[in-house]
Amino acid sequence: MSGEVWVYSESEQVSGEVATAAQEVAKGASAEVRIVDIGSVRQGIRGPGGRLLLKGPVGPDVTPAVAAEALARAAKDSHPIAVLLGATRSGREAASRLAAKLGVGCMAEVARLASDGRGMTGERNVFAGKVVAKTRCEFPAVATVKTGAYPRAEAQPGETQEKDVGPVSDQSKVVGREKKAADAVDLRSAKVIVSAGRGVKKKEDLSMLEDLAATMHGALGCSRPLSADLGWLPEEHHIGLTGVTVKPDLYLAVGISGQLQHVAGIKDSKIVASINTDKEAPIFQASDYGIVGDLYQVVPALRRALSARR
């Protein structure tokens, strides 16, 4: 089967990653990759191959419902063999709506995509990364691609086709948008992450870890309780199964017990080091280096030692 593999994401970064995944599928199916824009061409969105601009949706806000309807109308007409979206919050919603509208299978949050020409396969970590599930969908199919699983494709020139899909609106309305704080952390691209857990006794003590992270030119992450339960850090700092998946050169877990939901998010780190008072803490099983000790002594000592070397 040949044809087109469509790529859509509302995010600039993720669209490039999904485009790389799409190349893998396209290769096995002798297909072309096409980057889809909805409403207007977004110059920042990158990827190989041609572009398809879907005209018709009204308003500046392409909500998941609008994206799904626009993509479904276009796909019913052009018959791409696959539509790949990023597994972002919006992408997940748009993909499931799209698959339902087209009556085709949907693979969720997959990586290592491949195709044998009749369908595509993808792998997905389940049970907090203990098991890898291999899924397969016959073409045509929809999938969301795990964020951070692929490098970003380079933009290549290609022709842009336009298709009018007619007016598409959404029953829900965007009533406002707030920019994230300018200092919002990007843990996915951080080379060094110092991560705080419940071993930190109070919010003010986080500054100690922030200082250590700054000394190491790194970023501050945390376990889920610190963001979701205590609200000490914004949610984009939370690492793990339900948070961000990271792959730094060095991940330093400070006062984190190492439950599998947390470890699921740090498995691809090059080096994991940890500081914990409990020598039986599971984090040591997931670590290359471990210090059994009180973070209130070890962290300042580490910072002093690192500063002295500069």
Ligand SMILES: Cc1cc2nc3c(=O)[nH]c(=O)nc-3n(C[C@H](O)[C@H](O)[C@H](O)COP(=O)(O)OP(=O)(O)OC[C@H]3O[C@@H](n4cnc5c(N)ncnc54)[C@H](O)[C@@H]3O)c2cc1C
């Ligand atoms: C469906 C589901 C999804 C989840 N997703 C996530 C997720 O994505 N990410 C995540 O992180 N969690 C997640 N969790 C929660 C997870 O199960 C753990 O509860 C959480 O990771 C524990 O956080 P922690 O290690 O900071 O705290 P704790 O488990 O309380 O560990 C604190 C650690 O600090 C050590 N300590 C205490 N004092 C000191 C000191 N002075 N110096 C050094 N060490 C000290 C203790 O020995 C202990 O090991 C999820 C749970 C569920 C049910």
